[in-house]
Structure formats: structure tokens, C-alpha cells
Amino acid sequence: MLTSILAATALSQASFDAPWLKPYDGPRRNDIDATTLKGKTLAGYQGWFRTPGDPVKNGWFHWSKNRESISPETVNVEMWPEVGEYPKESLYQADGYTLPNGKPAMLFSSAYPGVVDRHFEWMRQYGLDGVFVQRFLGLDGGKVSADEARVLGYARAAANRHGRVFAVEYDMSGTPGDKAIDQMKKDWRFLVDTMKIDKDPRYLHHNGKPVLAIFGFFTDRFDGKTANAIIDAFDTNDKYGVTLVGAGQWWWRRETDPEWSRAFRRFAAYSPWDVGNAGQRDGMKIGAFERWADDLAEAKKSNMLLLPTIYPGFSWDNLTRKPAGSTIIPRRKGDFFREQFAAAEKLGIGQAFVAMFDEVDEGTAIFKVTNDHPTQGHFLGLEGLPSDTYLKIAAEGTKAIRRAAGR
Numbered sequence: 111m112l113t114s115i116l117a118a119t120a121l122s123q124a125s126f127d128a129p130w131l132k133p134y135d136g137p138r139r140n141d142i143d144a145t146t147l148k149g150k151t152l153a154g155y156q157g158w159f160r161t162p163g164d165p166v167k168n169g170w171f172h173w174s175k176n177r178e179s180i181s182p183e184t185v186n187v188e189m190w191p192e193v194g195e196y197p198k199e200s201l202y203q204a205d206g207y208t209l210p211n212g213k214p215a216m217l218f219s220s221a222y223p224g225v226v227d228r229h230f231e232w233m234r235q236y237g238l239d240g241v242f243v244q245r246f247l248g249l250d251g252g253k254v255s256a257d258e259a260r261v262l263g264y265a266r267a268a269a270n271r272h273g274r275v276f277a278v279e280y281d282m283s284g285t286p287g288d289k290a291i292d293q294m295k296k297d298w299r300f301l302v303d304t305m306k307i308d309k310d311p312r313y314l315h316h317n318g319k320p321v322l323a324i325f326g327f328f329t330d331r332f333d334g335k336t337a338n339a340i341i342d343a344f345d346t347n348d349k350y351g352v353t354l355v356g357a358g359q360w361w362w363r364r365e366t367d368p369e370w371s372r373a374f375r376r377f378a379a380y381s382p383w384d385v386g387n388a389g390q391r392d393g394m395k396i397g398a399f400e401r402w403a404d405d406l407a408e409a410k411k412s413n414m415l416l417l418p419t420i421y422p423g424f425s426w427d428n429l430t431r432k433p434a435g436s437t438i439i440p441r442r443k444g445d446f447f448r449e450q451f452a453a454a455e456k457l458g459i460g461q462a463f464v465a466m467f468d469e470v471d472e473g474t475a476i477f478k479v480t481n482d483h484p485t486q487g488h489f490l491g492l493e494g495l496p497s498d499t500y501l502k503i504a505a506e507g508t509k510a511i512r513r514a515a516g517r
Contacts, residue, residue: 334369
């Protein structure tokens, strides 16, 4: 019994001694203003990819439905990353997959600091402001929170080295609302007390408080009373107080339930989730920006900022096991993406959320992916465009959002 207790204590202590939990104290750049959300274009950052043999030892997590192996029958992603710039130690051969030139196909693990640093280096190189680091629930404010803070800690260090900004975004998907409140409160206290995350000079602030985003405000997931309780939990003036950004239901302003209607108008900023939504023009799919004017007017009435979701295209054939090409919203060589930024600038919307930096699962990634993907199975390329095309478009979009904000 004593041996078991000592072993558990040692394991717990090791988690809290992890290097990614410590405040960053290395070379620092301050290129992007971290004091306001206004003028910012921030991408969602998953950082959830794992490979066999990496430090986490969680198999092919997120690359494949089967963590023990990856194949056309189990693959979860729509796009294949361009891996030439990643550290060699972060790459792992995807057995059974080969590139058109006959070489083995490789995939990266986000569990290496060099991978996260490379992503932030691209943000600096191309001119992107930063990211919302996604944080999924199942957190305990203790060992689990510490273990799951690996990528967040790497992002903090990389944001400092490359002069970007970052903030946390909780994703409540799959967690009942009442349990989500408890987990997020415990975890946020852990991030503040143990990681000192809110004190980091690259952590995004707005109205004098650290920005915290929460995704998952959908009326079919929990009731409006719970939604308001979540907001109440973070609407404090103590050391844990935040500037809260809500994200979820795109038809938020049409909700008639009184509690939900009130909740949707209580945030500092609200981000309607538009991934998968599209309009039609001249027989082509376009972004769902035609209702942004009404969203913006309603947000202003409630003294909120509107944070529209801008995404480059969509597909999840492999993730949902659908026939190739059956779920796609085409990127149209970048025009689908560009048009959304142009619409935001025309309306004077001075902040935006890009979905997503690295999510190849739903075909929304803007980071470098390859046209020369494996010949086994079905993958989307970039219609022959260079691998950095969407980083460049996002950079131009970032400038458009700054112009809209007068910055």
C-alpha cells in the first residue's frame, strides 16, 4: 500500500514539474499588441495530433480512428500536411502510405515543442496575429490539467519567441453543461495559479482582463439557465476574472427562449460557429456572410464585439466515412476564404476567428498541406496551389481586419 501511495505521489509530482508548466523566461518579441481583441485575427489551434513513439504515447490520436494503426479504412483526416520543415524527431512513418514519388509518407506529432514553434514561426513569417489554443474538457485542475497543458505551454513559449498572442478556448463538446462549469473553473484556476498563464506578456487581454473563450453554446446541449451559470462563473472581479468570448449557435440572435436570449448577449464578444455553413451565388458555394450585417447590429445593441468565423473550405469524408467528395465545400482556389475577409472589412468588423490553423480533420486547415499526398485512400490537395497559399491569404485577411478596426 505504501509503495503504491509513494509511486502515485511521485507520478503526480512529475506532472507538476513538467517544463511546459513553468513561465517562459527566454528571448521575447512583442510584435503584436496583446492588450486588446480589437483588430485581431486569431486562428483556432488544435495541437491534438499524436504519433506512436512520441512523448505522450497515445498512438495515432486524431490521425486515425484506430490508435494502433493508420490505413485508408481508419484515417480521420482530409488533407496531408507538408512535413518538410518539421524537426525530424517529430515525424513518424505512416505504414502503408506512400507518396507519389514512392517515398514513405510521414506525419508529425504536436507533442514536440519544435512542431508548435514551427507553426508560430509561420505565423510570424506570414503576418498572422496568433491563436486561441483549444482546450477540451475532462479536466480536473490537477494531474489531468497538467498533462493536457503540454501544447498550451509550448504555444506560450512559441508566442513569446515569435511575438504572437495566444489565449485559451475551452471546447465543451461532449460534456454536460453542469459538469463543464466545474471542470472549467478548476482548470482555469490551475492555469492561473500554477502556470501563471494570465501574467504572460503574450497572453491576450481585453478591457484589462485576460481573454477566455468558451465554445459550445448551443441550445440543444443544455438549457439557458446553465448557459447563464457558465457566464456567471467567470464574470468575477477577483484574480480569476476574465473577458469572456462566447462561441456556438450561429442563429443566436433569433433564439426566443428568454434565458438563452439573455445569455447570448452577455459576452464581451460572440463568435457564431459557421463552419459547414454556406450560401449560394452564381451556382457556387460562398461563405455565410450575408447575415453578418444583422449579427453586427445586434451585437452592437448588446455592447458586444462580433467575432465572425472565417474558414477556407470544408470536407470530412474520411472522418464521417462518406464517399469521396460528398461533403466538400470547395475552397475555389482561395476565393471562398478571401470573400469572407472582404465582407468583414466592408461591414467594418474589426476582429475575426479563423477556423482553423491546423485542423485537417474537417479540411479547414490553413497551415501548409501538400498536393503530393499519398496515393492510398482519398485526400484533398490545394488545387495545385503552393502549400503556403492559405497562410498568405490569412495574412492579407489579417490586414483587412486591422483596416476595419482602424489599426
